[in-house]
Amino acid sequence: MDTFSSPFFSNSLIHMDLVKKEKQIDLDYQYKFPDRLTEIPYNKKIIIVANDTARYIVLNNENQLAFFRALKNMTIRKAIESRYVSDDDIRFVLIQIEAKQLENTNIVTTHRNHLQLFVTQLCNLRCPHCYMSSGEKLANELSTKEILSILDSFSKNGGRFVTFTGGEVCTRTDFIDIVKYAKYTGLNVEIFTNGTLWTKELVDNISDCIDKVQISIDGYDEESNAKIRGKGNFHKSLNAVRLFHKKGIPIRIAITPQLDDLLHNRPKYVDFTKRLLSEYPQNLRVVFTGELLDGRNGKISIANKKAYIENIEQLYIDCYGTSSDWPMINRLREGKIFDNCSFGELAISSNGNVSFCGRLPYLPSVTNVRDVKFDEIIRLSKIAKQKSNINMLKPCKDCAIKYICGGGCRIEHFPELIKSTDIEGFDVNIIKPRICNEKQKNKYYDLMIRINDKLFM
Numbered sequence: 087m088d089t090f091s092s093p094f095f096s097n098s099l100i101h102m103d104l105v106k107k108e109k110q111i112d113l114d115y116q117y118k119f120p121d122r123l124t125e126i127p128y129n130k131k132i133i134i135v136a137n138d139t140a141r142y143i144v145l146n147n148e149n150q151l152a153f154f155r156a157l158k159n160m161t162i163r164k165a166i167e168s169r170y171v172s173d174d175d176i177r178f179v180l181i182q183i184e185a186k187q188l189e190n191t192n193i194v195t196t197h198r199n200h201l202q203l204f205v206t207q208l209c210n211l212r213c214p215h216c217y218m219s220s221g222e223k224l225a226n227e228l229s230t231k232e233i234l235s236i237l238d239s240f241s242k243n244g245g246r247f248v249t250f251t252g253g254e255v256c257t258r259t260d261f262i263d264i265v266k267y268a269k270y271t272g273l274n275v276e277i278f279t280n281g282t283l284w285t286k287e288l289v290d291n292i293s294d295c296i297d298k299v300q301i302s303i304d305g306y307d308e309e310s311n312a313k314i315r316g317k318g319n320f321h322k323s324l325n326a327v328r329l330f331h332k333k334g335i336p337i338r339i340a341i342t343p344q345l346d347d348l349l350h351n352r353p354k355y356v357d358f359t360k361r362l363l364s365e366y367p368q369n370l371r372v373v374f375t376g377e378l379l380d381g382r383n384g385k386i387s388i389a390n391k392k393a394y395i396e397n398i399e400q401l402y403i404d405c406y407g408t409s410s411d412w413p414m415i416n417r418l419r420e421g422k423i424f425d426n427c428s429f430g431e432l433a434i435s436s437n438g439n440v441s442f443c444g445r446l447p448y449l450p451s452v453t454n455v456r457d458v459k460f461d462e463i464i465r466l467s468k469i470a471k472q473k474s475n476i477n478m479l480k481p482c483k484d485c486a487i488k489y490i491c492g493g494g495c496r497i498e499h500f501p502e503l504i505k506s507t508d509i510e511g512f513d514v515n516i517i518k519p520r521i522c523n524e525k526q527k528n529k530y531y532d533l534m535i536r537i538n539d540k541l542f543m
Contacts, residue, residue, distance in 0.1 A: 109184055113163035117183065120191050123158075124486035125151070128531045139193055140423045140489035143182040144538040150175045157183075182538075187421070193489075194422045197471065199246040202433040202444040205233065205264065206253040211280055213304065213314050215342055217379040217447060220253045227436045230260045232455070234267050236434065239460035241271035249276040251444075253436065256283035262292050269295035276300070281326035282319045289326075293333040300338040301326055306358035310347060331366050342375040345390055348397045356404045372405070374398050379445070414490070415537055424492035429504070430471030432463065442470040443504070448497050450507050470509045474500070480519035491530055493520065 122137040132145040134154065145151050149171050156165035157179075166176060182188070206227055209220035228236070237248065248268050255261055255277060268275050274297045281301040303323045305311025311320035330337050339362065343355060359372045377395055379386070386394075417424060433444045439451035440463055452466060476493040477483045479500060485491070497504050499520040506512045 111162060111180060111184075113166075114161050116161045117157050118189055119158055120189075126486065126531065128528070129535065131535060133531060133534055134188075135486045135490075136188060136191075137486050138489075139191060139421075140417070140487075141186050141188050141190065141421075142490070142534060143179070143186055143188060144535055145179065147175070150179050154179055185541075186418070190421065192421065194420060196417070196422050196424055196426070198431070199244055200428075200431045201236075201240050201245055201248045202431065203233070203236065203248055203250055204252055204434065204436045204446065205250055205255055205261065206258050206436045208257045209252060209254040209280070210257060210282060211254065211315050211319065215304075215314070215344070215379075217445065218253070219447070223253075224435070224437045226438075228438055228455075230263060232438070233264055236455060236460070237264075237268050237271050237273065240432070240464075241273055243460065243464045245273060247274045247276065249278060249444075251278035254283065255279055256288070262288070265292045265295050274298075278302070279326070280315065280319070281323035282315075283322075284326040284329060286329055289329040289333060293330070293335060296330075296335055298336045298338070299330050300340050301330075302340045302342070304342050304344075305347075306351070306354040310351070310354070313347075314342075314344065327362075327366070327370070331369065334369060336369045337366070337371075339370065339372045340375065341372065343398075343401075345394050345397075348394065348401070352397065352401055352404065355401060359405045374401055414533060418537070423489035425476045425489060426471060426474055427492060427495050429474045429496040430467055432467050440466075442467060442474075442509070443497065445497060449504055452507050452509060466509055473509065473512060473514050474503055478514045479517060481522060482520060485522075485527075487527070487530055487534075490534065491527075 120136045120138060124135045124137055126133040126135060132151050133142055134145065135142040143154075145154060152169060153165060153171045153175060156168055160168065162180070204218075206223060207218070207220055208223040209216075212221055240248065250261075250265065250268075256279060258264070265275060265277070275295055276298040277296055278300045279302070281303070301323055302315075303311060303320065304314040305320060308317075308320040311323075312318075315323075327337055327339065341355070341359075348355070355374075362370065362372055376398060377391060416422075428443060430442050431444075433441045433446060434455060435441070435446055435451075438455040439446075440453050440455060441449040441451060443449055453463065455463065472478070474496050476488050479493055482488050482491070482493045493499065500517050502517045503512070503514070
């Protein structure tokens with residue numbers, strides 16, 4: 087095989103997270119790119135997107151673009167010989183094509199066959215921002231037997247992941263039995279908790295049944311956390327972090343800073359985050375709530391929501407050197423398209439009401455687990471996923487970056503869809519198109535370029 091022997095590519099290692107190997111290029115090979123490729127000129131660069139796979143490359147100049155266009159119609163050798171292109175430009179284009187597998191037309195969706203089970207509304211805390219307004223038990227909450235039946239049925243119908251949340255999960259006296267049964271059925275178990283009620287004995291008892299845990303801590307020290315979660319709870323939550331970490335369980339610490347605190351004390355959140363990451367370099371990530379939701383304290387103004395989002399993005403940059411880019415990097419690594427938010431995934435409240443998103447207060451109940459067979463609930467869930475798929479929605483379905491953007495939160499952008507309790511009879515043609523503008527698209531173009539620069543420059 088005649089391989090590319092120019093100095094710039096000979097024994098060249100592709101240094102990036104997606105591919106860690108050397109590859110020799112056959113000069114007489116002609117790439118078979120997907121039929122639908124879109125060229126997007128932006129900020130003195132050209133983004134080439136494969137519309138149907140979300141794979142993309144970023145070119146820096148017209149010479150690289152001309153070389154890429156030549157590759158669509160001729161072998162690599164002829165493309166090189168057909169025009170003057172520098173070795174650096176050739177290398178840059180070829181490495182991206184190979185590393186990002188631009189030819190690959192296989193797609194993997196982000197759907198997880200996931201159940202979010204709110205085991206109780208009872209909580210030992212009264213956080214002002216809680217969108218569930220947790221505190222007291224709901225009337226007629228699901229019994230142990232009913233919950234175990236749900237887990238069994240979900241697993242038998244192809245379910246793979248369950249997240250136990252509330253309220254506070256540890257307020258249920260049968261929680262150990264619930265978690266152990268979930269693992270027994272073969273489910274991947276994730277727990278959302280405030281961390282204040284976990285003891286060494288409890289962690290020891292069920293740690294081998296837990297695959298991931300999210301612990302909410304809403305301050306950078308005892309005083310700031312106490313404003314939200316009450317006195318003494320900061321160290322209780324950190325103790326839970328230590329207990330789970332000793333067991334090797336992946337931990338996500340979720341922080342929802344109050345806006346005023348975020349505006350005036352952002353460096354303190356940065357210091358706290360970096361201390362945690364330094365103390366627990368393995369199996370721990372700190373995340374910040376991306377947007378403020380209406381909760382116990384009432385509605386959040388549009389202006390405050392905007393200010394919060396902007397400052398959270400800056401907080402990510404301060405903590406990690408970049409904004410919240412890692413979800414997209416992970417999707418690129420795994421070759422996944424983003425064709426939906428989590429809408430369509432099952433969410434069951436503590437009294438058995440069924441919705442298709444975990445933001446229960448924002449949604450009507452479609453049915454109740456006590457009223458229909460679980461097979462029917464699964465069927466409706468699949469219909470909800472299908473009808474909320476980005477290829478069903480305007481103007482998203484015709485957008486070149488639809489599988490990168492994903493269309494955004496269905497609650498926020500497509501309210502007609504989520505308000506319906508008759509998901510099977512719902513006509514998607516009545517959904518108003520999402521309002522999208524160049525500023526919103528530019529945000530994703532910036533993200534795509536930033537990730538590319540991080541991996542290739």
